[in-house]
Amino acid sequence: MPNQLRFGEERKIVLLSVTEGEDKPLKYPGAFFKSKVMILNKIDLLPYVPFDAQIAAKTPGVLARHHHV
Numbered sequence: 001m002p003n004q005l006r007f008g009e010e011r012k013i014v015l016l017s018v019t020e021g022e023d024k025p026l027k028y029p030g031a032f033f034k035s036k037v038m039i040l041n042k043i044d045l046l047p048y049v050p051f052d053a054q055i056a057a058k059t060p061g062v063l064a065r066h067h068h069v
Contacts, residue, residue, distance in 0.1 A: 013037045022056035
């Protein structure tokens with residue numbers, strides 16, 4: 001998996017798109033646990049998609065690593 005390879009990066013960043021659902025941290029825990037920053041994107045579509053930020057934030061590891069969710 002790409003998130004397991006080290007390319008000499010300084011920091012890992014993960015993108016969580018509201019259009020893909022709040023379950024991505026459960027599907028790809030390695031990416032969320034190893035990242036220093038999580039960016040929630042496509043938030044302009046929140047009124048039109050079923051995304052629950054509270055569920056995403058309660059996923060183990062998300063709040064522990066990304067305090068400003």
